[in-house]
Each structure stands twice: as structure tokens, then as C-alpha cells.
Amino acid sequence: MAAPRRRCAGLVRSLFGAWQLGPQAGRKWVASPGSLLGNQARCVSCVGGAISSGPLLAAASGRYGQDSALDRILGFPQPDSLLAPSVPAVSVHRDEQNLLLVHTPDMPENPRVLRVVLLGTPNAGKSTLSNQLLGRKVFPVSKKVHTTRCQALGVITEKEAQVILLDTPGIISPVKQKRHHLELSLLEDPWKSMESADLVVVLVDVSDKWTRSQLSPQVLQCLTRFSQVPSILVLNKVDCLKQKSVLLELTAALTEGVVNGKKLNIKQATHLGTPCPSPATRDPNTHSVRNPQRIGWPYFQEIFMLSALNNKDVNTLKQYLLAQAKPGPWEFHSGVLTSQTPEEICTNKIREKLLEYLPEEVPYSVQQKTVIWEEGPNGELVIQQNLLVPKESHMRILIGQKGLLISQIAQEVGRDLMDIFLCDVNIRLSVKLLK
Template sequence: MAAPGRRGAALLRTLLGVWQRGPDAAREWVARLPSPLGCPQRCVSCATGPAFSGPLLASASRPSGQNSALDCFLGLSQPDSSLTCRAPAVSIRKDEQDLLLVHRPNMPENPRVLRVVLLGAPNAGKSTLSNQLLGRKVFPVSKKVHTTRSQALGVITEKEAQVILLDTPGLISPAKQKRHNLELSLLEDPWKSMESADLVVVLVDVSDKWTRKQLSPQLLRCLTQFSQVPSILVMNKVDCLKHKSVLLELTAALTEGVVNGKKLKRKQAFRSQPGIHAPSSAAKSPNTQSVGNPQRTGWPHFQEIFMLSALSPEDVRTLKQYLLAQARPGPWEFHSGVLTSQTPEEICTNIIREKLLEYLPQEVPYSVQQKTVMWDEGPNGELVIEQKLLVPKESHVRILIGPKGHLISQIAQEVGRNLMDIFLCEVRLHLAVKLLK
């Protein structure tokens, strides 16, 4: 058993780490502390007031200021009545996560549910948008293509509505999958997801001048095969456009000038602002092309259009409220404490892979094999992780380690901070680079 001094030092390090991440993280961390009855509170879906009661001190007398994370831990902050439901943390134990996934949903009297599939080209921003919608980063994100290798599931639960997000790999052609020897999941998962979808979100990167003017043949083929599933268009990365007037041209091209079965007025499309969906009330379109038109470059059956930046919480909030409003009467699929179907180890491996893609040049990160050799709780409740990164070439070992070990150390630190936000506990991560024999 650890000495009281060691436990106190570990608690202080964790507290300082949480403090640096802000008041919201602190409220969630405090809520997960063991209750007086000894029952751990690992799954918290809503932020609450301070965990302890105590005298209020003048904010000027404390360097942290009023309502700081440290105040919240000490019980010195005023309850914030404006707090809304927060995303639940993910358990660090696989058995706990598995048990929660099969746990009977704690549904309200009038539950509503919606299964949403996100489709788009590789690197369109699907995982970034999913993370923002969920309120916690659980899906890997990088500027390189094929960061998402298989279907991942996330759950949004607010009041009586539950929205299930299926973040799919970017749609690719069979020829590309075969040419680059990519996993079959990149080819098959988007199509499998459509079979159970209630709504399709088609994401287009409007900052990409080469692809933004038309939907890919694979995406159009998917929409055509599942034309009975309602769909909406999300034009992402609008903050990267120097001239917003280009949105008018793109909207017309991607929708063929038709939204919700009605002809879109040019003035309406031009006035649409980021984060606000374009109005669809207009005159009926006299000539809507047939669904199976092989020459099509856009889709005239979108119900709504959203123009946003997936990095902007305010922009994404508008889309999130729309999705919650579209939920249909029906039983929930998951307990409100579920945030993702991924195991803790999968989340960790994906976040490490994200950093490898971000920092390593060209094709190097795609050749790295990851092997988790330790996943355990330390004596003070911290998560201890050791993962081996196996690379095929000696030159890759030197690249990954970096001068004086700075690169691998930076990757470990950044991954550790991400995991602390996901699991809401202290994380000690060790990465070892080995030559694949």
C-alpha cells in the first residue's frame, strides 16, 4: 500500500493537471471522486455544483479567481445555474465499459432516438465534427487521409433524446483500396452503416478547391442506393474561405439547386451564414432529375443545408440541436452513461496513431505497428499505459524518436493530455520504439 505522502503528492499532481484544463474539467473530475459511501462515480452525464460545502472567499484574495477549477475542488465556487449536461467520461476498464454497453438503458417516459451516419470524402472533417457533437474527443483526427480505419460509434444523450453517431471512413473506390492495399473496412463500413441509418449527414470540405464542386461518384452511388434515407448537407471549413460568395456557387452545384424538393433561391443561399442552415422554403422545382442519373454531380434530395466550421462549438451547436430535434419516438439503444462503443485501449491506440500521422512524414506513420504491453491502474488510481511502436526500418526508429528523444516525448505528452480529458484521471503513458524483426 502506498504511503500517505505518495498518495498526497499524486493527488496534488492530478489536481494541478485538472486545474489547468479549466472549471468544466474540474467539475467533472470532482464529480467522479468516490462518494462518502465508497461507491465510485465513474460515469457522469451532467455537471453539478460543488462537491463540498465551505465558506466563500472574495475572489480578489485568491490568485485563481472565482469559479476556478481549484475553487471547485475546494468547494468555494458558487453553483452555476447555466450549466448544461456534459458528455460522460469513458471508463479506463474494458470490463466496466463492456458492462455499460449492455446495461439496460435508463430511458425517460417518452424516449426518442436517431441513428446518424456521417459520410464524406477522406479528410472532410467527419471525426472532428463527431468529437464536437459528442462534447469530448474520442475519435482520432489528423490532416492525413484514412485516419479513421473503421466504423466508430458515439452517443449523444440529452433529456429524452438519444442520437447515435456512426463516424465512417472516407468513401473510396475499390480500385484505390486495392491499389494502396488498404483495409477492406475502409471500403465496406460506410455502406454497412447506411443499412440502419435514420439520417445521413453528407460532409463536404469547401476549402478543397479540387473536390468541393461535386460529390464523389462513390458518395452519389451510396446516396442513390439508399435514397429512402433522409439526408442533409454540411458544408465544412467555411472559415477557410476568403470569399464567402463562393458558397453560392457551391450550394447550387452540390444540391443541383434543389433542397427539400424545392428550388433554392439564389438570394437565400447567398445570405446563409456559417452555423445556420439555409432556408428551404421556396417554389417547387419544375425539373428535378431522376435519382439514378449517372451524370449527376450533386444531390437534389437534401432536406437541409448547414454551413459551418467543425472547430467552432457555436456552429456545431446549431447542427446538434437539429439532430436532437429529428429524433423519433422509440427506445434508447444505450445507457445515458455511454459515450462511445470503443474500448479504452482502442481509444488510446487511435489517439497515439493520430499523433503519429500528425508528426511523421509521408508514409512513415502508416507502417508503424502498435502493441499495448501494459494497461493497469497505479496505486493512487492513475492509469499506467505502456505501448510499443514497431517500425520496419532503422531510419524510421531515428525519425520517430527524434533528436535527443524530443519527438517521442512530445507525442507521449500530448496523447496523455488527450486521454486525461477522455478518462478524467491522471495518465502515465510510456512509448517505446522498437525495430520490427
Template sequence: MAAYSWRGAVLLRTVSRLWQPGPDVAREWMIRLPSLLGCQRRCVSCVAGPAFSGPRLASASRPNGQNSALDCFLGLSQPDNSLPFRVPAVSVHRDEQDLLLVHRPDMPENPRVLRVVLLGAPNAGKSTLSNQLLGRKVFPVSRKVHTTRSQALGVITEKETQVILLDTPGLISPAKQKRHHLELSLLEDPWKSMESADLVVVLVDVSDKWTRNQLSPQLLRCLTQFSQVPSILVMNKVDCLKQKSVLLELTAALTEGVVNGKKLKMRQALHSQPGPHRPSPAAQGPDVQPVRDPQRMGWPHFQEIFMLSALSQEDVKTLKQYLLAQAQPGPWEFHSEVLTSQTPEEICANMIREKLLEYLPKEVPYNIQQKTEVWDEGPSGELVIEQKLLVPKESHMKILIGPKGYLIAQIAQEVGRDLMNIFLCEVQLRLSVKLLK
């Protein structure tokens, strides 16, 4: 009986955390809680034990009926269109996450699917937009460039529709990749993603006056090579513009005055000169390579234009509804309980790296190595993580620790909060710093 009480307490803590996304979500789980508590013997592995096996997945739900709480917890239930949209959490166990990724999708009768690739310059806001579309932060976000180091996958499942988001690294040139000794994934992943794309979302940071009035040569080359893939333009960070009239000029330049095969009726904007928006000398350096027409600045084949702030839920909701509407009949690729293809350890490492990029100056965060020492369940059911941060210089070590250990403690606290919102469980994160020998 004591074991059941303890497990019930863990579940109650989980449900209480579900109130954060909204009372409707929490209310849904509170209604299902009695049946969930009644089948603890079958689903204890989901809460605190080792990974469940295939046969248990196949048979566990039958005694409880279709769409039982156990089914939902194991990720077996069929989508119920009468329930409000719920953003799934990520499992803290890698083997459970791996099993869910390969599990047969719980498709409705008329499934629809869309694979979306997000392209843009470094720091255009692709990861921020992806997180907002998903409804939960699973991708790292930083004001520094190259926060996303490789392709990351997110899944939106609503009713009969599944949208797969491919958040790619910012497009860079081979010369820049070689000069700064960057990972090859930053150069290759955006191109690989295009091979399976149904739709391309081109993101432009309109707050950057040096780059906003033209698409990069690398981006134009990518769009040209995969011209058969439909594309839309998303002008991000419009909330940062003091003069909204600038958007007319930018729209004319980035689309070459053509959207969905029709010329835009903006004569003044079409005839305006770039003026103060001309790219900086740095942007016109050796990395710039022509794409057929060296004068080309935009892409005249966008189907739609969206002007938004990736931080605005209302703005993102409009884009999300458009993506859901673009989905075509076809089989789902993932179970409805899948939110991302990343392992829990990868998510944790990325969230820590996000804070390192945010708080540490210049090149310091890029030279830090991360090593997970402990990933286990604590005595009260919480997730205990211990990660060691290896730094190459003693001066970097002092910067990272901060006065009286304040900075490293703050990073651990903030990452811990992010992880609790991802895993929907208590997280105890401990960070230590060691000099790399």
C-alpha cells in the same frame, strides 16, 4: 481510515479535472461529493478495483435513493432534466465499459432517438465534427487521409433524447482500396452504416478547391441506393474561405439548385460555370465511376443545408440542436453514461496513431505497428500505459524517436493529455520504439 482518505483524494482529483469542461459541471459533482464519499465501500471498484458485477449494479443504488452519486458513478441514475448537460467520461477498464454498453438504458418516460451517419470524402472533417458534437474528443483527427479506419460510434444523450453518431471512414472506390492495399473496412463500413440510419449528414470540405464543387461518385451512389433515408448537407471549413460568395455557387452545384423539394432562388449561382473549381485531373482518374447520370454533380434531395466550421462551438451547437430536434419517439439503445462504443485500449491506440500521422512524413506512420505492453493502475491511482511501436526500417525508427528522443517524448506527452480528458483521471503514458524483425 487511510484507505478512505486515499480514495477521497482520488475522487477530489477527479472532480478538480471536471472543472475543465466548465464550472457548472464541477459544481454539480462537488454537491454530490459527500454522498459519494459516504458510499466508498460499495463503489470502490469504479475508482480503482476490478469490474463490478451485475447483481451489485442492480442493488447498490437502493440505499442511496434515486439519482444518488453512486448511481451516477455506476451509470444507473435516471436523467435529471434540472441538471446542466454533462459529458460522460470513458471507463479505463474494458470490462466496465463492456458492461455499461450492454446495460439496460436508463430511459425517461418519453424517450426519443436518432441514428445519424456521417458521410464524406477522406479528410472532410467527419471525426472533428463528431468530437465537437459529443463534447469530448474520442475519435482520432489528422490532416492525413484515412485516419478513421473503421466505423466508430458516439452517443449524445440530452434530457429525453439520444443521438447515435456513426463516424465512418471516408468513401473510396474499390479500385483505390485495391491499389493502395487499404483495409476492407474503409470500403464496406460506410455502406453498412446506411442500413440502420435515420438521417445522413453529408460533409463537404469547401476549402478543397479541387473537390468541393461536386459530390464524389461513391457518395452519390450511396445516396441513390439509400434514397429513402433523409439527408442534410454540411459545408465544412467555411472559415477557410476568403470569398464567401463562393458558397452560393457551391450550394447550387451540390444541391442541383433544390433543397427540401424547393428550388433555390440563386439565378446567378445556378448559371455560373465551375471555372477554377473544376476537379483536378487526379480527381477525374480511373477511380471516377458514373452514377446513372454521368453529368450529376450534386444531390437534389437534401432537407437542410448547414455552413459551418467544425472547430466552432457555436456553429456545431446549431447543428446539434437540429439533430436533437429530428429525433423520433423510440427506445434508447444505450445507457446515458455511454459516450462511445470503443474500448479504452482502442481509444488509446487511435490517439497515438493520430499523432504518428500528424508528425511523421509520407508513408512512415502507415507502416508502424502498435502493441500495448502494460495497462494497469499505478501506486497513486493513475492509469499506467506502456505501448511498443514497431517500425519496419531503421531510418523510420530514427525519424520516430527524433533528435535526443524529443519527438517520441512529445507524442507521449500530447497523447497523455488527450487521454486524461477522455478518462478524467491521471494518465502516465510510456512509448518505446523497436525495429520490426
């Protein structure tokens, strides 16, 4: 029986890409500038003296974290379900990730599910909030607009509830899409997401004085067209407000003084400087949903105030979403965290750093091409991506003085990918002139 067992283990290894890993005592990062056109950052792992022992196929949790989906599929013992739920990692192998996406969901006896669409203007913090809700930074985040270029999917699974997050691009007008030559997906994806939504989360950046006092026409149009879908309002970046009384004013304006069918204390908001809404505005029954003058939405079921960046009060929202899940079959295995491929995650992470560190239009002109994606000699993930730029001036900016900028970008991307994949990462970025 030993030979068949070895063959079986080898088959499963090749299918799932799992192998034995020793415990790791710690990590340190060493960045080497390298040549001007081939800078790299390398993660050096300090491995503890203990050597793993056990079955021919070690538990995938050595690489993918406790309660790994692969452990469940392969039948390894699971930790006590009463413990705090762990966040699954993403596989570094595209085939493995795809296999998990189509694998039969490991549903409990009474499964519940909720599809949530995050809606808001560009840079409202949708991706940051999604990352905090998921527990891993799988979506790209930057201060520049249009970081999210297409609809991305994240999955939260706790006990019997599964919440599917649709992180949409910032909703924009057709005029802006044409003016800035943006992808059509930025215009279409939010609307497509709404068609299958069970709940809409409208995110408003309260730190933006120019846009915070009213919902954008595009968001209102979306809410109006899908008015049958329940919605909640999330005021984000509240930590940036020095005067908390502003939150009351904004709440009165953005909800038209009505939340879950009940009128708010408009007098108090008026006292703080918010104009008192007209009687028609206060009463949703006398105000047409299609009124083009509307600046708020009087049909929100709940309001949440939080800071997605600091993770303040995000768990309150997360527990609310889990509680709203309705009886129904899960769509994904509990080990699924995102629908993105590992290569997409890597590309998006690099792009996130380009947007963060490069000025003005420079990051939008960079083309990315992954040329190496393989397992290294010590089990680490080896990635090489070429960054193609149209101008020599852009190349100098991206490389930075003595190659320090491109080296810093590689280091930060490597750290982020280690947290997502739960394995060592050796990433090399090469800057080349686009021919």
C-alpha cells in the same frame, strides 16, 4: 450489518472499478526524454489538501465526471436535470465499458432516438465533427487521409433524445482500396452503416478547391442506393473561405438548386459565376436519380455551414439532430459515449499523433502493441505501448532528436486521454525495430 455492507461495497468496487478520489486542484505536465528506445511523458497531479469523505463507495463522478452512468446505476443522487447536460467519460476498464454497453438503457418516459451516418470523402472532417458533437475527442483526427480505419460509434444523450453517430471511414472507390492495399473495412463500412440509418449527414470540405464543387461518385452512389433515407448537407471548414460568396455557388452546385423540394435563387448564384443548371437539373422530377452525370443531390432536407475545428455553429447542427429524433427506445445507457474500448481509444490517439508528426508513408508502417495497461500506486492509469517499425531510418525519425518527438507525442496523447477518461495518465512509448 457493517460487515455485509463492507463486503457489498467491495463487490461493487471490483465490479465497477470505482474508488474514492480527493479533489484535484490542478495539473502540470513534465516530459522526460528518457532513453532513446524508452521515452516517456508523465502527468504529475497536484492534489488539493481536502480529503474525500463519504460512503464506502464514493460517487463515480469523482473519476468519471458529474452525472456519471455509474452513479446512476449505483443509485447516487443526480444533479438538477435542468442544468446543462454533462458529457460522460469513458471507463479505463474494458470490462466496465462492456458492462455499460449492454446495460439496460435508463430511458425517460417518452424516449426518442436517431441513428445518423456521417458520409464524406477522406479528410472531410467527419471525425472532428463527431468529436465536437460528442463533447470529447474520442475519435482520431489528423490531416492525413484514412485516419479512421473502421466504423466507430458515438452517442449523444440529452433529456429524452438519443442520437447515435456512426463515424465512417472516408468513402473511397474499389480502385483506390486495391491500389493502396487498404483495409476492406474502408470500402464496406459506409455501406453497412447506411442500412440502419435514420438520417445521412453528407460532409463536404469547402476549403478543398479540387473536390468541393461536386459530390464524389461514391457518395452519390451511396445516396442513390439509399434514397429513401433523409439526408442533409454540411459545408465544413467555412472559416477557410475568404470569399463567402463561394458558399452560395457551392450550395447551388451540390444541391442542383433544390433544397427540401424548393428551388434556390439560381440567378444570384449565376451572377457570381456559377453556371446556370439545365432545366432537367433544376427539377428533380425530370432528372433521374440514377443519372451518372449528376454532380449534386437535389433531395437534401437542410443545409448547414460550419467549422468543425473551431466548433463554430456545431451546436446548431447538434440541436437539429436532437430535434429529429423519433419516438422509440434508446439503444444505450445515457452514460455511454462511444462503443470503442479504452485500449482502442488509446491506440487510435497514438496513431493520430503518428500521422500528424511523421512524414509521408512512415506512420502507416508503424505497428502498435500495448504491453501494460494497469492502475498505478496512486490510482493513475499506467500505459506502455511498443511502436514497432520496419526500418532503422523510421526508428530515428520517430524518436526524433534527443528523443524529443516521441516525448512530445506521449505528452499530447496523455493529455487527450486524461480528458477522455477523467483520470491521471502515465504513458510510456517505446520504439523498437520490427524483427
